[in-house]
Amino acid sequence: MTDPQIALFMLGIFIFCVFLGFPIAFTLMAIGIGFGYYAYYDPGRMWRSYNRLEEDAGLWESTQLWLEGFYNNRIFDLFVNQTYTVISNEVLTAVPLFLFMGYIVERANIVDRLFSTLAVATRNLPGALGVATLITCALFATATGIVGAVVTLLGLLALPQMLKMRYNHSFAAGIICAGGTLGILIPPSIMLIVYAATSGVSIVRLYAATLLPGLVLVGLYFIYIVTRAIINPSLAPRPTEDEVPSMPLGKLIWLLTTSFIPLAALILAVLGSILFGLATPTEAASIGALGGILLAAAYRAMTFDRLRESVYLTVRTTAMVCWLFVGSYVFAAVFSYLGGEKVIADFVAGLDLTPVQFLIMAQLIIFLLGWPLEWSEIIIIFVPIFLPLLPMFGIDPLFFGVLVALNLQTAFLTPPMAMSAYYLKGIAPENVKLTEIFAGMLPYCGLVIISMVIMYLFPQIVFSLPDAVYGPSR
Template identity: 80%
Template sequence: MTDPQIALVMLGLFIVFVFLGFPIAFTLMAMGIGFGYFAYYDEGRMWRTFDRLDETASYWDSWTTWLEGFANNRIFDLFVNQTYTVMSNEVLTAVPLFLFMGYIVERSNIVDRLFSTLNVASKNVPGSMGVAALITCALFATATGIVGAVVTLMGLLALPQMLKARYDPSFASGIICAGGTLGILIPPSIMLIVYAAASGVSIVRLYAAALLPGLTLVGLYLIYVIGRSILQPSVAPRPTDEEVPDVPARQLIVMILTSFLPLAFLILAVLGSILFGLATPTEAASIGALGGIFLAFIYRAMTWQRMRESVYLTVRTTAMVCWLFVGSYTFSAVFSYLGGEQVISEFVQSLNLSPLMFLILAQIIIFLLGWPLEWSEIIIIFVPIFLPLLAIFEVDPLFFGILVALNLQTSFLTPPMAMSAYYLKGIAPPEVRLTQIFKGVMPFLVCVFISMILMYVFPQIVFYLPELFYGR
């Protein structure tokens, strides 16, 4: 068996182990070290260690020398170096800070105030409660970037009120599931930070490039919600005065000033400082984390228990991402050394694809991978396989990254593995069936595909802001 064939066996075994449910990060590390031991095996190097033994050596000296000889393989040096590379990656430093900001905001009672205010402010808009829920999801998802947290909290907060207001269960569920996934696309997105670390693309340019596509997707969602509410009023009845009371203009302004503006200002301050070059992403994330703590104190929601929970969840999620990077770097280094990337590159080139066909094929593969895998695993493990091919097909890695971010919205919305639907089902009233949730997310899935087509047809939606701020 040749080295490239062994590399393909390595990739196939990894996919099998993933479907069997093994922890992905440690599976990557184990397979990287296991196949790497074979790839980097140097018999002469090992026996040079054994040559130090003589007949007078003690049992303990013999045992330690044999162990040292067995471990005298470059794969262990590679593993240590890759771990240190992840630890010293300045881009990844922003991950725990943005996560901490999100967990603090989640626990500061901002979201319920925000939803109530937007619900009152949009009372005269068709599908007002759905519009309020979608905008709240978008803002909250942007502040946290944690899909499960947004869907769960909004499901507890907004779904019962929408059902009480006689909204169609499928329609209401789809709004919350789709809105909750926006945080992995709209800056400051943790997913884009991970893509930047994996691809070497500037995170600042990625943030600028993702802004208009994210707003485009939100706009498509709002058009669908309002349009369907006009065409089919039964799915989103107009709220009564008892459900959403009228409030004086002065009181509404106070509500907006105390609920909407603080969170919006925090997000804009963090994002603006990055886009205008006033701070690095890590520095901006630090300010965001501090701002989240400040908001929690202002709203009198900060307790020692909530702070401890936020720190624990931040450490746990950050550790997962970093160990995925360590495993992926080790796995991909061995895979490339054995010639696996070269085989894939030659195979794709032999298909004689146009750049457009290559992009479509790559997005279909990522779409299918989104069923069994989380976005972090797709970005860290599989996207690097496509990156060397981008130069061959003259595809900008910036453009590719935004398309992937849009595509990964579908991984949370596509049955039967739509994680947003399962998050919502876990806290929804018993009468809301999983099939109803699946039915509700399908129109929003169409909106995602429309937005991807718009990016293909009008690529300036991606490139306009990066070129405006930073040039070509």
Template identity: 70%
Template sequence: MTDPQVAIMMLGLFIFIIMFGFPVAFTLMAMGIGFGYYAYFDGGRMWAGYNRALNSDADTWTLWESWISGFFNNRVFDLFVNQTYSVMANDVLTAIPLFLFMGYIVERANIVSRLFETLNLATRRMPGSMAVAAMITCTLFATATGIVGAVVTLMGLLAFPAMMKAGYDKRFASGVICAGGTLGILIPPSILLIVYAASSGTSIVRLYAGALLPGLLLAGMYLVYIIVRAYFQPQLAPRPPERDESVSSLHVAWMMLTSFFPLAVLILSVLGAILFGLATPSEAAAIGALGGLALAAAYRALTWERLQESVYLTVRTTAMVCWLFVGSWVFASVFSYLGGEHVVRELVQSLSLTPLQFLILAQIIIFLLGWPLEWSEIVIIFVPIFLPLLPLFEIDPLFFGILIALNLQTSFLSPPMAMSAYYLKGIQPKNVELTQIFAGSMPYLALVLVSMIVVYNVPGIVYYLPQLMYGR
């Protein structure tokens, strides 16, 4: 068996193993080291020390020691140590725990409940006002956290029961929560974009600038759909009771001033500091984390227990991402060394694809991978396989990354493995059926596909801000 064949077997075996539910990060590391030992094996080096000890009439223990030393004298172990250090010292990745901490502290400080209540009153005269308020809250909260599970779970506990009490259709309400909760992986400051930047070598600042308009476009399409459908089918989203209509504008303005604007200012300050070059992503994330703490303290919601929970969840999620990077980079290095990358490149070249056909094929593969895998695993493990192929089709990695972030919205919304649906079902087991959640998510899935078509045909949506702010 040739080395390229071993590389393809390595990739196939990895996909087969993770289908059984084995931890992805540790599977990557184990397979990278295992196949790497074969790839970098040097029998002469291994036996040289043993033969020297044997010729010098050494005792049995010395012979065993020299053989074991020779066995571990393999470059794959150096590769593993170096890749681990590279990940932990990566300047781009240091922003991840800080952004995560900002999101978790905001989540646990009851800021979102105040925000939803305020927006619900502010939009009370619009069709589907509660759904509109939920979508805007999801967008802001998703932007602050970038964690789909946290947004869908919290909004499922907060907004979904409120919409049920107001007489909203279950499918309509569940679709709003699931679709809005996924926006955090697209709209900056997105954790996904940080991970993609570290994987592809693309400027995170340009990625943030490029993702802002597509993210707002998708959120705007969601809001237009909600309002239009609620207008023509008012039975899906009944109007609020008279008492909510009679709330004074001054009271609503005060609530907006004390709940909406503080969080919005925090997010815009962090994002603006990055986009205008006032701070690096890591520095801006640190400011955001400090601002989250100050916001929680101002709302008198900063307790020792909440702080502990936020730190614990931050460390756990960061460790998962970082170990995925370690495993992925070891795996990818061995895969490339064995010639796997060359095989994939030749295969794609032999298909004689146009750039559009390649993009469609890549997006279909990523869409299908989104069923069994999390976005982090897709971006860290499989996206680097496509990256070396981009120059062949003259595709900008920035544009490709924005399409991936849009595409991965579908992974959380499309059955049978729509994770947003399962998050919502997990916290509302008796109030809504999975089939109802899937049905409610389908219109938003269609809107994501429409947004991808729009972005492809009007690439200026992606390039306008990066070129305006940083030139070509």
């Protein structure tokens, strides 16, 4: 076999191991080091250690020199260097801080107060409780960026209320599942930080570029919910006075002031300080983490157990992301050294695709990868395969990143591997069937595709804000 064929064989083994359920980070490292030992094997370096053996050398000295010869391979240097590169990456430093902010906010009992207030504030809108759920999901997802946490928490808070008010099971479940995924698109998003570290795109420009597309997607969801409720009121009956009582304007304003405004102010302060250059993402994340602690303390929800749990979850998730990066960097370096990257580039070039066809092909592959894989594996492992091909088609990696972020919404919403559905089913009442949850999510997949088409037809939605704030870069 030639080296490029071995590289493709290496990729095939990795995909096979993923479907078998092996831990992805350690699979990447094991395959990368294993094939890397072959790729970087240098007989001269290895046998130079053996030549140092003397006839009267003892067993201990012989063993030491034999081990030195075995490990005298550049793949181990590469592994150490890539690990250090990941640990010292300044962009990734923001990940644990944003995660900690999200976990603290999640455990501070802020969302239940926010949802109750929005339910009263939107009571006169068609699909009022669905609208309140969407707004709560969008705000909470933005604060945490953790899909499972948002879907689970809103499933516990909003789903029983919507079912109590006679909402259609599929309609109610679809709102929660779709709204819960918004955190991987709307900044400050952990996914965007990971993409920026992978692609080399400026994180502040990426945050600015995804803000308007995120609002467009939320707007499409809002229009869909209200329109469906108007056309078919039985899907979302209007609440009665007993179910959601009206409230004096002054009291409603006070509730909004104490529930909606503090969390919104925290998010805007973090995001605004990044977008306007007042702080780096890491500094802004530090402010957000401190703000989350103060917010939880203000709501009298800060306890030592909650703080300890938040720290533990932050460390666990951060370790997962970092080891994924280490494994991916080692795997990608060996794959490229063996010529696998060039084979893929030559293959795509031979297809004679237009930029539109390439985008469709790339997004379709990412869409399919979203079934068995989480967004982190897709961004860290597979998106770098497409990045070197972008200049060939004249595609800005910033624009490509926005499309990927939109596309990954469908990874959580497309049966049969839609994780949002399983998160919700795990805490939903028994009479809510998994098939009903799947049916409720599918329209939102269509809305995501529509939003991607809108971004392609009107790319100024992506570029207008970063160009206005930071100047054109193209």
